[in-house]
Amino acid sequence: MIKRLLPLLLMFAASQTLADIRIATFNVSMEADNYVERGQPVTGQELFELLKGGEHKQIRNTAEIIQRVRPDIILLNEFDYDADAEKGPLAFIRQYLNKSQQGAQAIDYPYYFLAPVNTGVDSGVDLSGDGVASGSEDDAFGYGKYPGQYGMLVLSRFPIDKANVRTFQRFLWKDMPGNLMASVVKPNGQPWYSPEAQNVLRLSSKSHWDIPVQVNGRTIHVLASHPTPPVFDGPEDRNGKRNHDEVRFWVDYLSGGTQASYIYDDQGNKGGFKGGNFVVLGDLNSSMAEGDSLRDAIVGLITHDKVNGQFVPRSAGGKAHSPDNPLGATHTAGWRMRADYVLPSEAGWDIVDGGVFWPAKEDALYRLVKDRKSSSDHRMVWLELAFK
Secondary structure (H helix, E strand, O other), X not given: OHHHHHHHHHHHHHHHHOOEEEEEEEEEEEOHHHHOOOOOOOOOOHHHHHHXXXXXXXXXXXXXXXXXXXXXXXXXXXXXXXXXXOOOHHHHHHHHHOOOOOOOOOOOOOEEEEOOOOEXXXXXXXXXXXXXXXXXXXXXXXXXXXXXOOOEEEEEOOOEOHHHOEEXXXXXXXXXXXXXXXXXXXXXXXXXXXXXXXXXXXXOOOOEEEEEEEEOOEEEEXXXXXXXXXXXXXXXXXXXXXXXXXXXXXXXXXHOHHHHOOOEOOOOOEOOOOOOXXXXXXXXXXXXXXXXXXXXXXHHHHOOOOEOOOOOOOOHHHHHHOXXXXXXXXXXXXXXXXXEEEEEEOOOEEEEEEEEOOOOOOOHHHHXXXXXXXXXXEOOEEEEEEEO
């Protein structure tokens, strides 16, 4: 009997170890400006007030999308930050995700990671070039009207090893060798940023995170970020060059060795990536083929020898949204570009499936994405991965 059971037990154990895992990224637009009329002032508390009741239609739609796709690990970009998790992540989980939305099965995330970001944090210097150090918006370390706007949040069904998380919020742009900050100049050829600004300006407009997640005895490193859009500036292209270097950070980090020796994290540890399985997640605001970004960095990341960038998620809705664009099916934002990425490591696992949640008009779920106020101007991107 024992001999007959042993193969079955081994098969069961293998199925547990090699089980598929679904990982996603979603720019949810859950920041204060999204909930007020254009041009109206914000307090930074708008999201948290709406999370209390569990009844806001747009947030319910966002929760329903998550319930429909059911990722095991998900990065939410543009989820306002507050140090009190009860106001943000826990309220969203309890009031929205734990409750069925339009018949979708409720979902729970027992684990989350939340940390400060640079948006809206006073830099103390003039970064916009208007001669005034205003302390917010363009003069913050990352554009924001209040600290924590456009924050990041990771939700997980699996335990997060918070003791070994690496964050790079305070890494200085000037400390990246070959950085493009030096090439940001005024029309007269003078540096855009003053010496004082160059000495304090951080690379990350929000933050860069390396989050270890424990999955069935293995460690997955979630590499999360949200680089600045490469627009909303002038001919100096300060945002475009910052976007490039924010994306390039991951190229250097994954390369390791001397290429990553300059990197230091907020905990004082130096060097690049030292793990195995990883997945790069986020709204990177850059495309290999479209948009206004400087493309060397995103090309370097997608084609990195440690990254499996061959699978490109697609959707019927994206194709229908841009029928004359051969890249339309790969778009992840309503403004017609592939901006959001789930890029797994080449080693350790295989890509089983993936997609962009963008139903076509004839689909009953199209109501969740039909316009900007339905959920977000971005679409969730997901991959199903299987451990080798």
